Amino acid sequence: MTGTTVQPSLWHVLQPKWRTVRQRLREARERGGWGRLTILLTAGGLFWLGVYGVLFRILKYFRGVEELGPLLAGKLLGLVLLAFVSILILSNVITALSSFFLAKDLDLLVSAPVDWLRLYLAKLWETVIHSSWMVALMIVPILAAFGVIYGGGVLFLPFAVLTIVPMLILPGVVGAALTLILVNVFPARRTRDLLSIIALGAAGGVILAFRLIRPEQLARPEGFRNLLDFVTVLRTPTSPFLPSEWATKAIMSFLRGSVDPLPLLLLWTTAAAFVTVGALLHRELFATGFTKAQEGAERFVRGTLWRRTVGSLLKPLTVAKREFVLKDIKLFFRDTTQWSQLILLAVLVVVYVFNIKALPLHRGEPVGFFYVNLVSFLNLGLAGFVLASIAARFIFPAVSLEGRQMWLLRSSPLDLKALLWSKYWVGTVPLLVLALLLTGITNVLLQVSSFMMVVSLATICALTLAISALALGYGALYPQFETENAAQIPTSFGGLVFMMTTVALLGAVILALWQAVYTYVRAVYDGRPVVIDAWMIGGFTVVAAVCAAATVIPLKIGLKRMEQFEF
Numbered sequence: 001m002t003g004t005t006v007q008p009s010l011w012h013v014l015q016p017k018w019r020t021v022r023q024r025l026r027e028a029r030e031r032g033g034w035g036r037l038t039i040l041l042t043a044g045g046l047f048w049l050g051v052y053g054v055l056f057r058i059l060k061y062f063r064g065v066e067e068l069g070p071l072l073a074g075k076l077l078g079l080v081l082l083a084f085v086s087i088l089i090l091s092n093v094i095t096a097l098s099s100f101f102l103a104k105d106l107d108l109l110v111s112a113p114v115d116w117l118r119l120y121l122a123k124l125w126e127t128v129i130h131s132s133w134m135v136a137l138m139i140v141p142i143l144a145a146f147g148v149i150y151g152g153g154v155l156f157l158p159f160a161v162l163t164i165v166p167m168l169i170l171p172g173v174v175g176a177a178l179t180l181i182l183v184n185v186f187p188a189r190r191t192r193d194l195l196s197i198i199a200l201g202a203a204g205g206v207i208l209a210f211r212l213i214r215p216e217q218l219a220r221p222e223g224f225r226n227l228l229d230f231v232t233v234l235r236t237p238t239s240p241f242l243p244s245e246w247a248t249k250a251i252m253s254f255l256r257g258s259v260d261p262l263p264l265l266l267l268w269t270t271a272a273a274f275v276t277v278g279a280l281l282h283r284e285l286f287a288t289g290f291t292k293a294q295e296g297a298e299r300f301v302r303g304t305l306w307r308r309t310v311g312s313l314l315k316p317l318t319v320a321k322r323e324f325v326l327k328d329i330k331l332f333f334r335d336t337t338q339w340s341q342l343i344l345l346a347v348l349v350v351v352y353v354f355n356i357k358a359l360p361l362h363r364g365e366p367v368g369f370f371y372v373n374l375v376s377f378l379n380l381g382l383a384g385f386v387l388a389s390i391a392a393r394f395i396f397p398a399v400s401l402e403g404r405q406m407w408l409l410r411s412s413p414l415d416l417k418a419l420l421w422s423k424y425w426v427g428t429v430p431l432l433v434l435a436l437l438l439t440g441i442t443n444v445l446l447q448v449s450s451f452m453m454v455v456s457l458a459t460i461c462a463l464t465l466a467i468s469a470l471a472l473g474y475g476a477l478y479p480q481f482e483t484e485n486a487a488q489i490p491t492s493f494g495g496l497v498f499m500m501t502t503v504a505l506l507g508a509v510i511l512a513l514w515q516a517v518y519t520y521v522r523a524v525y526d527g528r529p530v531v532i533d534a535w536m537i538g539g540f541t542v543v544a545a546v547c548a549a550a551t552v553i554p555l556k557i558g559l560k561r562m563e564q565f566e567f
Contacts, residue, residue, distance in 0.1 A: 007115050013122040016105065043496060048141040055145035063149055073146070074252045080142060081244035084135050085171055091131040092175025099127045100176060101183055101290060110290060120282040124275070128172035139164060143251070150255035159254050163264060166271035167247045173274040177281055183289035243267060324422035328398070349434070353441055373521050376448045377513070380456060381506045383438050384463045387431060388502040391471035395427035396498060397489035398472060399562065400480040420472070420559050428468040435464045451520055455513070459543060463509060466550035467502055473554025474498040476561045505550055512542040 062072045100106075100123050109119060143164075147156040250263035317325070439460045443453050478494025489495065516539040523529065 007113070007118065010118050010121055013109070013114060013118050014125065017126060043500065044137075051138070052141040052145050055142055056149065059145055059149040070252065070256065073150075074248055077142075077146065077251065078245060078248040081167070081247050082242065084139070085167065085242070085244045088132060088135060088168065088171035089175055092127055092172045093178050094175075095131045096123075096127045096172075096176040096179040097183070099123045099130070100179065100286070106290070116283050116286070117279055120279050120286075121275075124172055124176055124278070127176060128168060131172060131175070132168045136164070136168065146251065146255060152255055156254065160251065163247050163250045163267065166267040167243050169271045170243050170267075170274055173271070173278040177278050180281060180285050180289055183292060184285050243270070324419050325426055328423055328426045331401070349438065353438075353445070370521060370525060372446050372448060373452055373517070376443055376446050376452050376456060377517050378510075379439070379442055379446075380459055380463070380513075381510050383435065383442075383460060384467065384506045384509075385503070386438070387435055387460075387464055388467050388471075388499060388506075390434070391427065391431060391467050391502075392490040392495055392498060395423075395431070395468055395471035396475040396495055397480075398423040398427060399476045399558070400489050402481075416562050417559055420476070420555065420562065424468060424472050424555065427472065428465065431468055432461065432464045435460045449524070452517075455517070459509065459513065462543065462547035463506070466505060466547040469551040469554045470501055470505070471498055473558035474501070476558035505546070508546055509543050512539045512546065515539055 058076070059073055062070075062076075103123075109122075143156075143160050146152065147160070152159075246263040246266045249260065250267070253260040253263070436457060439456050440453075443456055448456070474494050474497060475489075478492060478497070480489045480492055480494075516536040519533065519535055
């Protein structure tokens with residue numbers, strides 16, 4: 001007994017997390033068998049194949065272009081990695097706040113005889129994994145396409161891993177350091193709200209700036225005055241100090257057969273230096289920041305404004321329905337991580353409309369009339385997919401966000417049907433307004449005919465009602481009551497099944513309407529009067545029946561599942 005404390009290894013500190021992951025995988029396998037795993041692997045494999053196939057064709061075309069081909073490929077890889085680094089910084093800032101200051105295991109770890117350096121490395125490793133796993137999976141088919149087209153060989157796999165790993169570590173260290181400084185200025189829970197707004201605003205700015213750069217002009221060199229202007233565009237926006245630029249140079253030099261060790265050396269030495277500086281910053285500021293995190297409790301916000309405004313509009317409803325609606329609205333706006341995503345949604349809508357407006361369609365010519373109506377028709381499927389993504393984020397988690405309070409609602413004399421319908425309409429009404437604006441504005445920009453305008457608006461209304469019902473029904477069928485982050489709920493098995501079902505619904509609606517729209521476009525193109533025949537009536541009837549079934553059946557199944565919840 002010397003009185004000295006034996007420090008646990010870094011793996012010993014990380015082992016509880018690893019055991020938790022293994023236990024969750026074991027429980028998921030016991031509950032759902034191999035069916036869920038098969039669906040997830042199939043969907044992931046198809047996504048990888050899609051990304052790989054698109055990039056394979058693009059890179060094959062680039063390689064066929066003499067001299068400029070490698071520049072174009074390097075430019076494309078640089079833009080992709082730059083976008084990934086930007087996303088990773090924002091993601092790590094948010095994740096580091098939970099990992100370093102709000103995690104449930106911190107009370108035990110901080111009070112345990114664990115060295116500050118091991119605690120920092122363990123939490124940094126946890127932050128990097130949680131923030132980067134999706135980006136890492138996305139990089140796999142991209143680098144595979146580069147390796148196949150440019151003949152990277154077997155050694156390209158370990159070289160790519162050596163290049164990408166430090167590029168993933170650097171945003172994690174930067175995000176943890178920024179979060180550490182902010183928590184020492186603001187309480188941790190206030191910092192989470194602030195970071196949510198800043199991160200989503202910055203993400204929206206990145207997306208908007210990337211779209212305004214108009215990268216599609218790189219595929220049209222004839223649009224530039226001379227070769228010098230085109231090469232100048234290929235050189236921007238780059239910087240010799242960006243990790244994404246180092247990774248791009250390292251990968252492209254390897255694929256060209258002339259390996260340059262300098263970019264790889266810069267990546268690893270910079271990552272090591274950043275980890276060292278981040279560890280020293282953690283030693284100086286973590287104790288103070290963690291103490292403030294315990295003091296920054298959440299406040300209860302009174303909702304008198306909502307009761308005076310929205311409550312007055314809901315007076316015709318019964319008391320139970322009115323209170324359910326008010327509760328859902330107030331809870332949504334009290335959670336900054338929820339309503340702040342409206343910033344990103346607004347940016348995406350602007351980019352969507354900008355893309356439609358930028359289409360090179362000759363609207364005054366007969367061929368232009370055909371393409372305008374074709375784009376307007378296919379826009380229904382694209383707009384439906386956008387609405388499904390929004391519903392997966394805001395409507396699908398509605399039942400899960402009740403958490404353990406659901407047992408109180410079930411045991412009370414309140415009507416669960418009123419609860420379900422309140423959640424349905426609270427999510428459907430804003431989604432329906434967005435759908436009408438999105439479809440109406442794009443149709444006005446495309447200058448479509450009155451027939452296509454009516455068909456588009458009526459179809460998107462039916463699709464919105466069905467998509468909202470599917471999101472709420474699947475959310476009740478596959479609830480996630482144990483989750484602490486609403487953003488993780490749509491990525492569950494139920495969210496994947498919902499998106500796959502929605503894609504099938506959109507495909508069925510597009511196929512059902514295809515003949516009716518083709519009959520109309522053909523008649524106008526040939527100068528004949530439009531006749532509403534059996535094909536048109538049949539197509540519209542099928543769409544109405546499919547959307548009605550997709551609205552009613554999920555809600556009934558969701559209500560039945562809610563009545564069977566056990567806690």
